[in-house]
Amino acid sequence: MMPFLKAATSSVGKKFFMALTGLFWIMFLFIHLLGNLSLYSGHKDSFNAYSDFLTHGTHGVVYVLEFIMVAGLLIHVISAVAVFISAQKARPIQYAMSKNLGGPSRKTISASTMIYTGSLMFIFIIVHLIHFKFGDYYSTVLDGRVIRDMYATVLIGFQSPFYTWFYVIIMALIGFHLRHGFWSAFQSLGLNHPRYNGLIAFVGVLIAITLSLGFLMLPLVLHLTGGPA
Amino acid sequence: MSENMNLKLKIWRQKNAGDKGRFVEYDMENVSPDESFLEMMDELNEKLTHDNLEPVEFDSDCREGICGTCGLVVNGEAHGPLRATTMCQVHMREFKGMTKLTVEPWRTKAFPVLKDLVVDRGALDKIQQAGGYISINTGNAPDAHAIQVPKEASDLAMDAAACIGCGACVAACPNASASLFTAAKISQFALLPQGGPERKRRAAQMVTQMDIEGFGDCSNLGECEAACPKEISISNIARMKREFVGAMLG
Numbered sequence: 265m266m267p268f269l270k271a272a273t274s275s276v277g278k279k280f281f282m283a284l285t286g287l288f289w290i291m292f293l294f295i296h297l298l299g300n301l302s303l304y305s306g307h308k309d310s311f312n313a314y315s316d317f318l319t320h321g322t323h324g325v326v327y328v329l330e331f332i333m334v335a336g337l338l339i340h341v342i343s344a345v346a347v348f349i350s351a352q353k354a355r356p357i358q359y360a361m362s363k364n365l366g367g368p369s370r371k372t373i374s375a376s377t378m379i380y381t382g383s384l385m386f387i388f389i390i391v392h393l394i395h396f397k398f399g400d401y402y403s404t405v406l407d408g409r410v411i412r413d414m415y416a417t418v419l420i421g422f423q424s425p426f427y428t429w430f431y432v433i434i435m436a437l438i439g440f441h442l443r444h445g446f447w448s449a450f451q452s453l454g455l456n457h458p459r460y461n462g463l464i465a466f467v468g469v470l471i472a473i474t475l476s477l478g479f480l481m482l483p484l485v486l487h488l489t490g491g492p493a
Numbered sequence: 494m495s496e497n498m499n500l501k502l503k504i505w506r507q508k509n510a511g512d513k514g515r516f517v518e519y520d521m522e523n524v525s526p527d528e529s530f531l532e533m534m535d536e537l538n539e540k541l542t543h544d545n546l547e548p549v550e551f552d553s554d555c556r557e558g559i560c561g562t563c564g565l566v567v568n569g570e571a572h573g574p575l576r577a578t579t580m581c582q583v584h585m586r587e588f589k590g591m592t593k594l595t596v597e598p599w600r601t602k603a604f605p606v607l608k609d610l611v612v613d614r615g616a617l618d619k620i621q622q623a624g625g626y627i628s629i630n631t632g633n634a635p636d637a638h639a640i641q642v643p644k645e646a647s648d649l650a651m652d653a654a655a656c657i658g659c660g661a662c663v664a665a666c667p668n669a670s671a672s673l674f675t676a677a678k679i680s681q682f683a684l685l686p687q688g689g690p691e692r693k694r695r696a697a698q699m700v701t702q703m704d705i706e707g708f709g710d711c712s713n714l715g716e717c718e719a720a721c722p723k724e725i726s727i728s729n730i731a732r733m734k735r736e737f738v739g740a741m742l743g
């Protein structure tokens with residue numbers, strides 16, 4: 265047995281935890297997307313009720329989840345940067361010519377831009393939190409209680425073409441990140457089996473498309489229509 | 494009858510490990526498509542020697558694809574354009590239609606260039622020495638069937654053991670990771686009962702050594718498998734991860 269910290273920060277350990285945290289965040293994204301669906305309904309109450317439940321209705325459980333998410337994100341990002349730096353250090357002199365070898369290689373555009381799409385997504389998360397969670401505060405009354413009108417924040421937020429397109433572009437990049445990320449996470453966890461490899465790659469593409477389009481449509485629809493009547 | 498080829502070679506020249514190195518261009522005329530790439534390099538060196546110039550240093554030994562000594566990056570491809578083939582087994586006909594070939598050494602900090610196209614791959618030996626063995630008492634040969642091995646396991650172990658340690662996986666990896674090499678060396682033991690007793694220590698020590706040698710981390714890009722002359726699969730890397738996580742968790 266190796267000392268845990270040494271193992272966790274080794275080349276294999278880093279990717280192991282990067283994979284776990286990545287998969288955890290994919291899970292979160294699905295829950296987030298489900299929550300967003302209530303925006304499509306056009307009833308501001310259902311979305312506000314959902315948002316109020318998250319902030320006030322979970323008896324603090326949400327704080328635990330938020331902590332896990334932030335910790336997971338930091339582990340993911342720090343490992344990713346470490347992998348990136350290791351690669352730069354390992355090849356100080358680049359090839360004059362390089363070529364993708366094809367065949368069994370999985371070096372796609374999405375695979376070789378992970379650090380860039382990831383960095384943009386990281387910036388996005390910060391902007392997204394400032395923009396919404398810590399953004400403009402409007403109030404509304406629901407069932408006799410005064411709660412935050414998150415629906416208004418979202419609707420007004422996506423009146424800005426800048427924010428809308430920023431969201432749309434990042435959501436498209438998420439698709440690229442996940443296309444390699446999902447499959448890669450399985451490989452990093454050692455889960456590779458000839459019978460399931462095709463399935464894992466396929467599910468990865470499916471997840472990438474679902475999440476990307478799912479998140480991308482909403483700001484676009486809200487911006488173009490000004491929100492459900 | 495294929496026609497002979499005229500080529501411009503752009504070759505990395507470097508006096509010694511301390512030299513900065515640079516590309517030098519050479520013209521080769523009337524190259525037969527049926528000679529091997531290394532034979533073409535031999536011809537170039539004869540020419541250079543004849544002209545009282547320093548020949549280009551490159552490695553080769555068996556020239557039949559089994560020793561793993563040769564290895565060059567030609568036009569951005571480790572071991573040249575032919576898949577599942579070492580450099581020594583590539584013939585000039587594979588470069589049909591090309592007029593310019595860029596020839597470079599394996600590029601990674603862990604393989605310092607000794608001269609021209611020759612690199613020191615000692616880092617791979619160090620990984621092997623860190624745990625790529627089994628400890629047994631020598632003596633009489635054991636009975637052939639004293640330890641039974643399932644056919645599937647022995648096939649997979651043989652596939653992993655096909656690694657000739659040429660270093661093409663490192664050369665082709667955008668991160669210059671030695672994961673495929675290390676994984677093959679770990680796998681060939683992990684798959685067999687004889688490798689069982691030391692498996693955790695082996696995985697831990699070989700991965701640790703790989704990191705110490707200064708190779709990059711694996712990003713699961715798979716260029717290594719595409720470049721490997723023995724077509725060793727990255728499923729071995731997944732096995733290495735399982736072995737290592739086993740060692741990490743207890």
Ligand code: FES
Nearest residue numbers: 554556561563581
């Ligand atoms: S010289 Fe032995 S494999 Fe090429």
